[in-house]
């Protein structure tokens with residue numbers, strides 16, 4: 001039995017893996033080192049890829065030239081930033097080794113599928129259409145479920161398939177390329193992650209406004225690991241307004257996130273601070289930036305929320321190498 005690091009790919013490999021044993025569960029948290037489907041990998045002899053019924057197309061595995069170097073991450077020791085009230089960060093400059101920053105950026109930009117999500121919100125009495133000002137995609141499943149070896153959602157406690165309708169969305173397993181980085185990040189930080197959210201900021205016009213990732217479905221004091229690849233962009237942080245009468249002795253923060261950097265936000269950071277990537281005119285921002293955040297969702301509502309706002313119902317985008325931009329993708 002081969003001992004290559006276990007990923008989620010037993011059911012990604014083509015042709016499909018054999019039927020699961022009853023109750024077999026393989027999710028980000030529980031997968032072991034069993035390798036029954038490695039046989040498949042060898043038999044096909046073709047380049048390996050992650051595939052799932054919910055993916056519009058297969059995502060090739062990371063090439064060895066990237067994985068071999070990525071295994072040296074983190075490239076530097078993290079700097080602890082706790083010099084302001086409620087702020088609790090570890091800042092790696094960089095986390096991804098320099099030799100693979102560019103290749104990993106170009107690989108993810110080229111191989112992942114993205115969305116430009118639109119949704120309605122109520123502003124007072126009026127319905128307002130929000131156009132998310134960046135490309136997004138998401139993979140993962142909250143702790144109540146995992147993926148069976150046939151790719152179906154399995155209840156984490158009973159090991160049985162989750163009831164039809166338990167999720168309105170269609171959860172997607174984390175592909176090998178992101179799962180590798182997730183595992184490395186778990187090992188380095190001691191934190192657990194079951195979601196990978198990816199943002200692509202095509203230019204300085206793309207952004208994320210001030211917010212905090214403080215949803216209840218992440219549990220108390222969530223840890224979020226946030227990676228930058230590609231263009232350098234400013235990451236702004238400011239303390240949430242304090243109750244009237246309280247003197248806030250905090251000052252805003254600007255981290256100039258560069259390719260390969262990682263910021264781990266933990267403790268009270270999400271409940272007390274806001275963060276944003278503001279729009280920028282010209283300069284490096286127009287070369288494009290990928291952000292990956294790893295998080296841990298505790299309940300099904302977290303899964304629903306992440307797919308609604310990062311996949312939505314719109315068309316699929318894929319990198320078009322000749323146009324050098326994301327373009328609508330259609331199955332031919």
Ligand SMILES: O=C(O)CCC(=O)C(=O)O
Nearest residue numbers: 199208213226277291293
């Ligand atoms: O792009 C970034 O660095 C931040 C992304 C972010 O805050 C988010 O996705 O919640």
Ligand SMILES: [Fe+2]
Nearest residue numbers: 211212213275
């Ligand atoms: Fe955020």
